[in-house]
Amino acid sequence: MFLDATQTAARLPYPALVAQVRAVLGDDNVVAPQRVVQPLAGGAALFAMPAADARIAIAKLITYTPANAGTGRPAIQGDVVVFDVATGERRFVLDGPTVTARRTAAVSVLAAQLLAPTMRASLLIVGAGAQGRAHLDAFVQVLGVRDVLIASRSASSAQALAEHARSIGANAQVITNIDAAMRDCPLVAMCTPAREIALNAVPRADAFIAAVGAFTPAMAEIAPDVCLHCAQHGRVVLDTRDAIHEAGDLIRAGLDMQSFATLRDVVRSAHAQTQPRRGPVLFKSCGWAGWDLAAARTAALGDS
Numbered sequence: 001m002f003l004d005a006t007q008t009a010a011r012l013p014y015p016a017l018v019a020q021v022r023a024v025l026g027d028d029n030v031v032a033p034q035r036v037v038q039p040l041a042g043g044a045a046l047f048a049m050p051a052a053d054a055r056i057a058i059a060k061l062i063t064y065t066p067a068n069a070g071t072g073r074p075a076i077q078g079d080v081v082v083f084d085v086a087t088g089e090r091r092f093v094l095d096g097p098t099v100t101a102r103r104t105a106a107v108s109v110l111a112a113q114l115l116a117p118t119m120r121a122s123l124l125i126v127g128a129g130a131q132g133r134a135h136l137d138a139f140v141q142v143l144g145v146r147d148v149l150i151a152s153r154s155a156s157s158a159q160a161l162a163e164h165a166r167s168i169g170a171n172a173q174v175i176t177n178i179d180a181a182m183r184d185c186p187l188v189a190m191c192t193p194a195r196e197i198a199l200n201a202v203p204r205a206d207a208f209i210a211a212v213g214a215f216t217p218a219m220a221e222i223a224p225d226v227c228l229h230c231a232q233h234g235r236v237v238l239d240t241r242d243a244i245h246e247a248g249d250l251i252r253a254g255l256d257m258q259s260f261a262t263l264r265d266v267v268r269s270a271h272a273q274t275q276p277r278r279g280p281v282l283f284k285s286c287g288w289a290g291w292d293l294a295a296a297r298t299a300a301l302g303d304s
């Protein structure tokens with residue numbers, strides 16, 4: 001069964017997807033080797049990402065083509081193939097860009113649930129592309145966010161996302177001064193193409209920043225001083241250990257990433273989750289095949 005973008009999204013409702021992301025982190029049967037990244041001409045790349053648990057195995061094969069920006073073609077294209085472990089049969093194929101957007105937003109929501117000093121607050125979204133929209137939907141549907149500020153290099157994209165926000169019951173405003181907006185928004189989702197620094201302002205003491213735009217060592221969307229401030233006065237958490245070699249924002253800041261906890265550490269440590277939430281939290285997400293496995297699990301629930 002080949003599922004298109006709309007069908008794939010229908011199989012991945014955010015509450016169920018967030019639950020499966022958390023379940024994957026607690027499942028000792030999950031294996032997900034480090035992804036293979038094959039550089040292509042023009043700054044593009046081919047990503048191969050396998051993962052498995054005791055019941056299903058997945059293989060994600062996608063291309064990332066930054067030159068597609070502004071052309072109408074998506075930057076991320078490809079598929080996630082889902083297999084039955086017991087029989088070896090292919091069960092279905094999911095739309096790769098849809099899986100990537102929705103599982104990334106679900107991971108950010110789980111991180112906010114576990115780490116954000118405050119969750120019932122306004123949300124600043126920087127970047128109005130696929131990730132910006134996915135984070136808007138996930139934070140509204142799961143966390144109940146109702147006030148959203150949106151910033152984008154493309155005014156038309158920002159307006160379109162604001163209109164979408166209003167259509168799902170949120171109050172939305174397009175802004176141009178990102179650093180000034182940081183004073184008003186405890187929740188921040190950085191979803192830019194990460195070709196240049198977009199965030200230079202020191203965050204509030206109760207801020208939670210989900211940074212998902214930069215996922216290679218050469219990419220960055222947050223200024224080094226902001227990363228250093230969060231590390232010194234709050235907390236930096238990685239989505240997985242793979243981010244140590246991939247998080248361009250943190251690499252540029254010269255931080256000791258070996259010392260940072262991962263989302264798995266947080267999920268598995270009841271002690272860590274009960275610690276007082278002091279200072280800004282920077283959650284750095286670079287992606288992992290385990291998140292795609294969580295999406296496949298969620299989709300499989302609708303297939304049973």
